[in-house]
Amino acid sequence: MIADCIEMDRLSSEIEELGNISEYPLPAVTRVLFSDADLRARAWFKERCLSADLSLHEDAIGNLFATWLGQDPDLEPVATGSHLDAIPNAGKYDGVVGVLGGLEAIRALKASGYVPRRSIVLIMFTAEEPTRFGVGCLGSRMMSGVMPLARAELLQDENGLGLNHWRGRAGHVSEMSDVLLDRGAFSSFVELHIEQGPKLEERGIDIGVVEKIAAPAAFRFHLTGAGGHAGAVLMPDRHDALLAGAEIALAVEKAAITSGSADTVATTGVFEVKPGAINSIPFAVKMEVDLRDTDMAARERAEKMILTQSADICTRRGIECSLETINSDEPAVCDANLVSLVEAKSLELGFSTQRMISRAYHDSLFMARLSPITMIFIPCFKGYSHRPDEYSSPEAIRKGVAVLAETLKSLSL
């Protein structure tokens, strides 16, 4: 049996080892796109793939394809994968379970003696996290053509350094056009991931089978008021950008709570103040807001409320507001046959399943433009993610890898 070929101790120690490749010490994991930690993680991961006898290809922005060549290499390959980058102060499972778990699934298939007809490709996507450039799923977004290359070349990080600077630093110098893949490039794509929500754990379910991925939208506000000495400018004379930002952040919260859908979530995750000195009135704030729902109508209601209220707040406070839509993505619907296949394989292995909606953002959202997709979710402790105490048990991971391996086998027969 394939499941018996999964070496969970090896996988657990690899997860631990990778967690140590971080800008901050464990349990906090930080690997920002093309930072030293990210580059070291990539190098480490490539070694692991080579040890498993996979052949490697990297595109112009560092998306990594590790291929187990099938008996019929002319057929479109089956793909799996996820990401290894991590936001500041995150945990060691988000993305990692899909990449290292995908590698373990392939190693288990090999160990079981299986030989695939279609090639199986394990993808490590570049920058699923938006930390460097403010845009999530950069790798799959560009691969699928949702972000045109011309727009990608304009991306800048907070220091004004662009994608070309960073990919060059990482040694990726080929033409950017090689990133774009055709629809049908893969026969199917299945991503293994921690749930990042509490439902599976609460209900004692082994495997979540994803039917739909929520539609995220993201906005960036640049608020500009008037600075001045904190001791010298009287309260009625102020145009304090921080206070406008504070009101907007509270309006963002309210818009999510009153959208009419219990699933609407909205978060002000970035809030940067200038000059940021205790004795100086803040003259500028940069805010980034993330808004999601699977229900597009509710999301749009919340969005409208945020935009109307932020305009009112800024007018009242004499603050200039420039608003930029970072992304406004469509939800993705998973392939019904793949959903059924993952369910069937889980049941064969004796695992309980539940169909679910992913409210978190994944590369699968964009891979859905290229091929049929679904996702395999496993429980994680209290649903925690993007924090150092993020945790999935070895047993939960083992079950996810087993389902992934059986699914990849079926799809590559």
Added chain:
Amino acid sequence: MIADCIEMDRLSSEIEELGNISEYPLPAVTRVLFSDADLRARAWFKERCLSADLSLHEDAIGNLFATWLGQDPDLEPVATGSHLDAIPNAGKYDGVVGVLGGLEAIRALKASGYVPRRSIVLIMFTAEEPTRFGVGCLGSRMMSGVMPLARAELLQDENGLGLNHWRGRAGHVSEMSDVLLDRGAFSSFVELHIEQGPKLEERGIDIGVVEKIAAPAAFRFHLTGAGGHAGAVLMPDRHDALLAGAEIALAVEKAAITSGSADTVATTGVFEVKPGAINSIPFAVKMEVDLRDTDMAARERAEKMILTQSADICTRRGIECSLETINSDEPAVCDANLVSLVEAKSLELGFSTQRMISRAYHDSLFMARLSPITMIFIPCFKGYSHRPDEYSSPEAIRKGVAVLAETLKSLSL
């Protein structure tokens, strides 16, 4: 006449030259304590003092004393001075007018042929601005003993580097105890400064004579909530530290507005969010709040309101709040004789005057513990300060220097 010996072109070009010694290009000036820009500014200023034949002494934390030796060096000297450090994105006049203007006053007195009986000491104070360690007026605060040496040694910047690290880097290695001065160390102290408020300009007054300096208090909040993935945690399950901070910042504003005194000002100048990623719920916020009034009762009412409301907000949102008082200073009352002397000298020079209260924070506040003090204010454009468009005209500065020179002469006769 002394006023005719003021070389305003020289002083203007020195102000410009010093403005260029900055971490950012003009018009934004940034010189944080013991940063490279601050060290270069100090070196440049020492050259200027030596060119004016002043003798130099530096204490263990870099307070610089440039002395014009009087005929009777056993008498307590007269002192003047201010600071050269600048918060991020500030202007080129705050502090600088008092230091370089003080130097010009001394040069004009020398050029006029005057020889003082008491020595005249020009002081450049270390870290009037709180940027590095979060505490304003560090130099004069330690000199006057308001901050004990043992507490100063515990100060840390945001990277955990202490005062001893930074003063060592700047080459100050003597015993810290040499910073402390005795009451009566100076016979009087007069500080020239831009008003940092709009009153003098609005009313067309040449010289503000300071009778009282407002009492500032400063607080630091550490808010700790729960992080998580922005897509995955539903709104009712959140403990978002940023939203608690937003409510507190608005409560701080309201406390100042409703204190019962029109002079109460309160500012949240520092607001730092962790992890600061768009797709992550903020789990921690560091806020620094500055609260001032000349009316201690109003300030205390506002403080009480801030503390009560922040506790309520944090309880309601399930946020842990730790609160630290950074400083809570007493107001300083200026010496009546010095105030009258500055007024008299201004009138002799044909300048209009107005007695006023300083709502901004100055080294004079702490020098008042060591000797009689007053301050000479000059108008600045719209009252702007701590911003790149801070401006005082050469004519306004010339008048301030003339009054300072005549005052120093009277005090050192």
